[in-house]
Amino acid sequence: MSETIAGIPARADIVVVPARPDSERKGLTKKEIAADHPTWCPGCGDFSVLALYFKLIEKRKLTHEQFVSIAGIGCSSRFPYFVQAHGAHYIHGRALPFASGISLSRPDLHVFVFGGDGDAFSIGGNHFTHTARKNVKLTYVVMDNWVYALTKKQTSPTSPLGFKSKTDQWGAVDYPINPMKQAIAAGATFVARTTSTNPNHVLAMMEAAMDHDGFGFVECLSECVEFYEGAFDAANPRKGGMFKEVPKDHDATDEQAAYQLAGTDFPGYFGIFYKASKPTKNAKEAEIIKSYQSKVTGQKDWQILQKNFDRMK
Ligand SMILES: Cc1ncc(C[n+]2csc(CCOP(=O)(O)OP(=O)(O)O)c2C)c(N)n1
Ligand code: SF4
Ligand SMILES: [Mg+2]
DSSP states (O other): OOOEETTEEOOTTSOOOOSSOOTTSOOOOHHHHBOSOOOSOTTOTHHHHHHHHHHHHHHTTOOGGGEEEEEOSSSGGGGGGGBSSSEEEOOTTOHHHHHHHHHHHOTTSEEEEEEEHHHHHTTTHHHHHHHHHHTOSEEEEEEEOSSBTTTTSBOOTTOOTTOOOSSOTTOOOSOOOOHHHHHHHHTOSEEEEEETTOHHHHHHHHHHHHHSSSEEEEEEEOOOTTTSTTTTGGGOGGGTOOOEEOOTTOOTTOHHHHHHHHTSOTTOEEEEEEEOOOOOHHHHHHHHHHHHHHHSTTOOHHHHHHHHHHHHO
C-alpha cells in the first residue's frame, strides 16, 4: 500500500497506472479512437456528443489505460461501439451498476457512462437513484431525446404530455419526470444540463463532470431526427429558440436554488445547477480496505475470502 491516487490508497493486488500520462507519453487523438462509421441516422444529435467526447479525450491527453466508456442499450447506448478504446455495451438500464464496479475496483480510471432517457430513467431508474446517492465516482452523460428511439418511437419517461407514440396513440397521458430534479433529489453531487447543438457547452459540461470527485450527471438534450424531430427547437437559437445559461449569480452549492432552477419551464437553463463536495463511495471503501488490510498483513486474498465464507456458515 505505497501509492495513493487522488487520495485513495492503491490496492496491493492491482497494477496502478499513473492518473496523468508522463511527459513522454502522447495522449490519444480522435483519429486513433474514432470507429469507422457510427450507425446513427444522419442528423442525430448523438453525433455531436461523440465528437465532443473525442475532443475531451484528446484535450486531456488520455491514454487507453486511463479511461473506459460504458453504456446500456439504446441508440445513444451504442456509443462505446464507436469509440476504439476500452468499454462495454451492457444490459438495458444496467450500465451504472456495471460501471460502479469498475470505478470501485479501479479508482485510477476515468469511468464514463453514456445512455438514453429510457435506459437512465425507466428501466435503469433505480440504479440512477442508488448510484447517485452512493456518490460513486464516475461521469454519466444521458442523451435525452424524449423518446425510445432504438425500438422505434415509444413514450419515454421524459416525453412531454400529449406526445404521440406507438404506446400512446392519442398522446402521452403520464407526467414526465424532470431529470435534473431527480438527480438533485437522489443526492448526485454534480448536476449539469446541456444541449448537443451547443458543442462548446457540451465539452465544458463533460469536462467539469469528469473533474468532479463524485457522481457527475450531465443531461444532454440530443434530438432524434427520426422519431422526435424538432423536439428541442425552443432551446436552439438557430431554430428561433433560446439558449439561456445558468444565471451568473446562481450558487451551485445551494441545493434548494438548484432544485428551483431545475423547475423552470422548457427550454429552461443550461450549465452547472448543483455541485457539492462529499466523500465518495470509492474513498470510503478504500478506507475500510486500508484498515482491514493492516489487520491481515501477510495473508493472501483467497485466505481472507475463505475466512469470510467460513464466518457465514
Ligand atoms: C431488458 C430489456 N427490455 C427492453 C429492451 C428493449 N429496448 C431496447 S432500447 C429501449 C429503449 C431505448 O430508449 P433510450 O434509452 O431512450 O435510448 P434511445 O434509443 O432513445 O437513444 C428498449 C425499451 C431491451 N433491450 N432490454
Ligand atoms: S433513431 Fe433517432 S436516436 Fe436513433 S440514431 Fe436515428 S436519429 Fe438518432
Ligand atoms: Mg431516448
